[in-house]
Amino acid sequence: MVVTLIIACEVGFWVLLAGGLALRYLARMPRTGAAVLLLEPLLELVLLIVTAIDLKNGASADWKHGLAALYIGYTVAYGHYTIKWVDEHFAHRFAGGPRPPKRYGMDRAKHEGMLWLRTVVWVAIAIGLLQLAIWYVGTDGDTASLRGWQGTSLRILMIHGVIALTYLVWPKKAPRDNPAATPTTEATPTSRQKTLR
Numbered sequence: 001m002v003v004t005l006i007i008a009c010e011v012g013f014w015v016l017l018a019g020g021l022a023l024r025y026l027a028r029m030p031r032t033g034a035a036v037l038l039l040e041p042l043l044e045l046v047l048l049i050v051t052a053i054d055l056k057n058g059a060s061a062d063w064k065h066g067l068a069a070l071y072i073g074y075t076v077a078y079g080h081y082t083i084k085w086v087d088e089h090f091a092h093r094f095a096g097g098p099r100p101p102k103r104y105g106m107d108r109a110k111h112e113g114m115l116w117l118r119t120v121v122w123v124a125i126a127i128g129l130l131q132l133a134i135w136y137v138g139t140d141g142d143t144a145s146l147r148g149w150q151g152t153s154l155r156i157l158m159i160h161g162v163i164a165l166t167y168l169v170w171p172k173k174a175p176r177d178n179p180a181a182t183p184t185t186e187a188t189p190t191s192r193q194k195t196l197r
Contacts, residue, residue: 002064005050006071009043013075016040017086024087025095040079044072048129052136061137066130066149073126073153077118104174109167116164123157126150 016039024033051068055061091097103111130150134143 002047002051002054002068005047006064006068009047009071009075012043013040013079016043017083021087021090025090037083040075040083044075044079048072051133055133055136061133061141061143062145063149065133066146066152069129069133069146069149070122070126070153072129073122073124076125077122081115081118102174103172105171108172109164112164112167116160119157119160123153126153 016036020033020036022033023029023036027033047068051065055065059065085100088097088100092099127150130146130153134146137143137146
């Protein structure tokens with residue numbers, strides 16, 4: 001049941017996101033669209049309650065509950081960022097908004113570092129929820145799976161940290177044909193432009 005609910009929450013997340021953005025930009029109903037987007041956190045709350053009830057009813061703490069903790073942590077840490085990212089691309093594609101910027105060099109390294117900090121929040125929430133579940137189950141229950149998920153969370157944090165660090169050590173360079181790659185200089189009028197004045 002928990003796995004089914006995780007899948008339902010993931011599907012629900014994207015359905016609410018698509019519906020909210022469609023109302024906001026295509027139907028020109030920004031307040032209604034914002035209200036739909038604000039329903040997103042309810043999905044995680046439902047998942048948290050159902051997971052707790054499942055454990056309370058005597059279910060063995062296993063990988064499903066660990067996965068639920070990681071999912072909740074991820075959506076708390078990355079949910080708003082994901083909505084904002086999709087919103088910018090949706091606005092550019094369907095509402096004439098500006099093109100989302102592409103990052104290079106130290107700007108990209110800083111961005112990747114900020115994403116890693118989100119992963120820190122994700123892992124901290126997941127480990128905290130897993131620890132609460134361990135305490136809830138108590139010493140009489142089998143909590144090896146939950147402790148295993150705590151280790152998995154820390155490995156995710158370390159792997160993402162190494163990936164983020166590579167953008168600092170080896171900065172991503174802008175393509176040569178990208179205007180942002182070369183410093184902009186104020187154009188001086190050519191002789192042909194002068195004669196046209």
